[in-house]
Amino acid sequence: MNVFVQTLGFGVVSASIIAVGAMGFTIQFGLTNVLNLSFGGVMTVSAFVAYLTEQSGINIWLCLVLGGVAGAVLTIFLGRTVFKVYARRGTRLFEMVMVTLALGLVIEYAVDAVSRDQIYSLSFPEGASYHIGAATLTESQLIIVGIGIAVFVGLERLLHMTRLGKALRAMAVDPGLARSCGIPTNRIVNATWLISGFLCGVAGVIYVLNALSVSYTTGVIFLPSIIAAAILGGVGSPRGAVLAALMLGLVTQLVAAAGFSAYSSIAAFGVLVVVLLSRPSGVLSAAARKVELTL
């Protein structure tokens, strides 16, 4: 029994890690309609930036911010120099997925080349342990959970209370109409990239803080969970992403605790499939079916 309680507490930590990435992913996907498979590559880069800064003795939480900034910079760079070019050429949804995938490959293997195909591990003091109920969590784990909550609250407020947020949502459904309303879509897209890139970077770093090693495949390994959470939660909805991440995090840990660890991530993905099936109409909206790239 105790094992289960322990894992529950820990499930929340895993969930927070997934949630941060999924929120970044979901707003990018939801607002620009690009199913960005190069997201994993960006996470890897950020994780490496964090690793390098950590090696040079900078406080780990500052590294986290630096990793986030790296993610934001890289994302906006890619957005402006790569995705936009394709969008201008009239590249459609599916081809864009393939572009992002190719780009992801390029980033992944560029990191591979630079990192000399090696695995780098971090030794990072986990700080004091706290007992919450029967679960034991370290200080850093609690901070990770805190980051997850903060990002969530911030994003929700941004999207639903601010003018920028509403403009973001408007642009997601109909960029042309948004422009004819006088919304400067260019700037808004940049804002999306910055935000999602930052979250992507942060996600990469906290993933590594937890797994304690980084290699060129880090992001690619992490990506499926993020995509699953984003889709499960309904694309473009940070709220959904958080719920879905919680579900995935808890299911993964509980199934593992029940002794089927080989099947834990499988079970989590199974949840995705089941939920998508039980409410296909929930994720099907006439408006969202004909999506256009918003770049």
Add this chain to the structure above:
Amino acid sequence: MTGSPTSEAAPRAGDHGGARGPANGDAPVLQVRDVVVRYGGVVAVSRVSFDLFRGKILGLIGPNGAGKSSLLAAIGGQQRAKGGSILLQGRDVTRSAPYTRAQHGLVRTFQTTSEFEGMTVFENLLVAGRGAVGASLWRVVARSRTNRAEERRAAAKAWGVLERFEMADLADAYGHELSGGQRRLVEIMRCLMRDPAVLLLDEPMVGVAPHLVAKFINDLRAVAAEGIGLVIVEHALEVIEQLCDVVVVMALGEVIAEGTYAAVVGDEGVRRAYLA
């Protein structure tokens, strides 16, 4: 298609029984009984009933948001009716999927045009044109000969319709290359490709050039004359006036009047709710 509509006295039955009463002892092709449509808390249609007979044209009018499209959606199966029942040629189809209803002879158009964008205009018509042959792999494989004959028939018919609506030049244009009105025309032509039992039209004339509207009116008359029941939703009242045997007026989800066009527009309640 028959004679001059201006001279032709369309069967505008003066008596109330025009579309409601059995014209020649027929059972109604479409019976709508106490249908309710709800979206969450919004009651869009509350307990609406009517009968539609073969060869009759029923006009459905009412202010914006009255529930007309919702009612058509309930009949067509796009929206599940939360109450009541719908009988198509005597068969209860209240719970059937849209494609089943279509296979049982119900064809409809949509308020927002729904052309197949990645297909040419001609292919758009062909999809509507064949019976149920392309509807499953099995039928295509098993009935390849009938299939070919049917394709030929459909193609011939498609050319006729295209010609009539001045779209023959555009036969090979993709759906996504059409203008707003042309999309509407595709929608119209698609339903003329079919030989349905019941035809539901949701504002079919929007954005269509006036002279084509006239042609379409003629065509609809001819369709009705073949014994097909029509329901048409339209805000252009002269269309309703010229076409309909009976008019049902909805407001706030309920039927507030029905009868001939003249009777209905004369109604004080209708004037207040709709025309004022």
Add this chain to the structure above:
Amino acid sequence: MGHFSFYLSTLVVYFGIDLLSAWSLNLQYGYAGVINFAFIVFQAAGAYVAGAVVLGPDTGPNSYEHYILGARLPFPLPLLAGALAGAVLSAVIGLFAVRRIRRDYQAAVMLIVSLILLQVVGNDVHIFNGQNGITGIPRPLQTALGLSLPDYQWVYALWVLAICVVLYVVVERLSRSSWGRSLRAIRDQEDAAAALGLNGTLLRLEVFIVGGAIAGLSGALLVEFIGAWSPGAWGYAETFVIFTALLVGGVGNNRGMLLGTLIVPIIVLEAPSFLPTIGYPGLIDAIEWMIVGLAWMGFLLVRPRGLLPERRFRAPRPAAGVGARHGLAGWVARTFTLGRPELAPVAPVAPAIGVVAPGRASNGEATAPVSPAVPPAGARSGTVGSEEQ
């Protein structure tokens, strides 16, 4: 030379198998819009089953493989078993995956299905032997034919090509049939298609199963050729190689797949292996992949619709009397004149700003002239023609 022909025959076999895969995906994606990111799973199913049904009974303590019923099916039954396995797995997965959900979600679900199954099979030694996979699958009829390996490979290559020819006819016929048209209708506008009597879920399931059977067949052909199959051979990335072939060839064009599969496996598999060796091991590979990725992106930029884009269906014109011009004259006459021919427009006058010559307009003549109804011929046909290859 002999060796080169040996290598060539291998490439031909791979080409044929990739071609089948591309057709399968084209049917599913190009026609029905189903983004099957789990494609490789169906190929794998075909491969595993086709392999396992020829391995025969367990051979003793040293054999670590698990077999299906100890069967040793004769040629060509394993191929059929493979195709059947692909179809059955498609039916099972299709039951939930091809229901009506957003297309991009569907793609992601498929990707995840692919990852799940890879993990299940890889993690569980009881299912096809885990990471080690199945090995030692005999090449069909090799002993019966009594050929040397190089000669046999050519026979096998021809056999694969023959299957390709047959399937080309099948796939092409299917996609041009009214069924293919129904698939596209469902893809474009499911509501409207359903209102015309098409059952979207059923149609998608059908195309999913047909595609799955072809995938299974391709897997069976592959496994009989290489003699082994393991999770290493069906990572989800393999699906993307085929998808790239699809994009390069031109979505919706079965002939384009010929070009696509010719180019992509060569770029992806062959060209990089001719690069000189530099740096530490793995560096070349990293550079290769970067080049592949960049080439892939470049292609999508330069030829986004593929080398042979989907062909516009040209409706066969009926003999005569169709295609008459419809223009302004008719429109004005019918719109403004209630069909009174005497008011039909008469004289041609310069359009645009010159329409109303200041002098004439100012004297208030009521009948402003109307230019004749000559539609700009170029405009229409130009628009249509723009999509042609």
Add this chain to the structure above:
Amino acid sequence: TAASAVRSTNAKGPLNEAIVIAYTGPVSFEGLAADGGVYPGVSEINAAGGINGHKVNIVPVDTKGDPADAVPLVDKLIATTSNLIGASGIGTASAPTEVPILNSAGVTMMTFAGETAFNRSHYKYLWRLLPPDDANGKAMDLYAKSKGYKRVATVFGTTTGAQGDLPGVLSGLKGTGEKLVAKITLTPNQPSYRAEVEKLIAANPQVIFTEQNATTAVTFFSELKSLGHLIQAIGTNALVTSSWENAVRKAMGRSTFKRVLTVLSTSAPHKTPANAAYARALATVKSKVGSPWTQWEGNSHSQAAYDGVIVQALAMTAAHSVTPKVYNTHIMAVTEPGAGKTVVYTYAAGVRALKAGKKIQYYGAGGPIVFDKYHNSFGNQEAMKISTHDNTIPIATIPEKEIQALG
């Protein structure tokens, strides 16, 4: 048939030795280990004047560990390489597909693939220089028993190599009488193994038998450590790569790493002239092998690869032919011990002895090579501690006989 690789005994130009192995993908460490042996071997041969006067080139072929990728690459290798004298590596993951092709093309293979499938192989051109995977697993059992452990747990990843060793461990346990209290399988590269760790702790084992890739191991051991239960661990020979050691050492802490982890590997006497020759040759190619180059010196896989190349070359010298078809039958002759044979430790010495008309036994960097009739060479296994990447400290030897006796 057309499939023989080198048609003429009087080959023109350099000879080509292929390394067919995964340089990328999940088992890319195999490629590095193979390079660490083949490059020094070839360099030594060339330094000694080549084989029958021919210089030797290396042709690496990256199979990515995927059989479907490997097939065309191997076919291409055979098709486009003239004077192909042999193939080294043939890594675990795709060996079953490659071996038949190379065998039918008549290419001599020197492999360290651990597949039990090859325990009774009839491939004429296949020679295996390391014991099969299950021997390694059984050695772990025997070592644990010798240390007096009663309660053991297995923590294995699902990778090919790990799954090859696990059956050996499990079958060995039946013979040694240790109790298996937990059998944990790790799906590689997860961000956390918290549940598995909790389960392991709950089972309360005295020792862990393990093989996992570095990423997995880092996460797993850090979590074990952070919960304060880092107990003794015994690893397979796959853990002896510098990238694995570095990563895990850093996560555990240097002294803990040395204290906790013991690795079982094929025993290699460190002080023979063969080792010295290998080390010298390695130094000459340090820029060509995975860095740090010193790590390969003690790596049993690299040693095996090195020995394989030297054995091939000596057999060619003995056969006066560089054609595999011819020299393949001379391989046993240069490795088998026997009365009156001259024991040689280096290629140069072997060539000299052969030229002088003597019969030789090559004693390799990995110890004596004794092929059985299935072309397998077994050997003693050794338990060792890892201090730094190139410094392994042997602490016990598990004799081949005991391992064979276990089943």
Add this chain to the structure above:
Amino acid sequence: MPTSPEVTPSEWRAAAAVAGRREPYLAATGITCGYKKIPVVRDVSISVGLGEIVLIMGPNGAGKSTLVKALTGKIPLLEGRVVLDGQDISQAKEDERAKRGIGYVPQVGDVFPTLTVQENLEMGGYRWPRRDVRTHVDQALEQFPILKALRRRHARALSGGERKTLAIARALVADPRLLILDEPTSNLAPAIASTVLHDVVDGLATAGRAVLLIEQRVALGLEVATWGYVLAGGCTRFEASGDELRARDDLGSFFLEHGGTTAVPVTTQA
């Protein structure tokens, strides 16, 4: 067919003045535009002055929508020039043009489906400073009381007419100097259609705004138009003042016959 040579804005103005038009607020000269570089509209010149209601008519596929898409910057110009209030905006971006006072209600895709009615209206007021948006939105809601009850509803959950009403209201929130309406009365019930044309459009013109109207229900459009263009096959074929169009006896009798609601002539089949 003779096409006009380069026309300068001043020549244009001169020509327009002679024709009894107001000075153009928007002057588009020699416009050629289309899709994927293939022209659909060729060498069309139109103008709209402040206080004018200009109607564009023509058969389906004439190029009406395409023309206004070029005016709003949705598609690029292949040739020609667009001058707004004396400034050349031919190269300006779509949002830039909106900021300069061009309001646009497209024929299709006219609302943001996933935003609420209120949010849609707020987006219409994007060009206003934040604090003024509220008042503009409230004004628009005053004009279309039907929307008031629907404020929190997602736009995708509106009926066809409600949706069109919202689209028009959204454009009004921006209080544009030039409003372009592409078939605004489609899907609208007669009462609201008449409000839109007579109150809204007329009101705007009276208030000194320019309105460019595309209508397929020609008679309805002519009721308010001060000037009309007929477009066909991508060229303007005809233009005349609203009075002149209304005055033509054939048209006049037709409108009288049909109560002026729409132009649905009933013809015998050819």
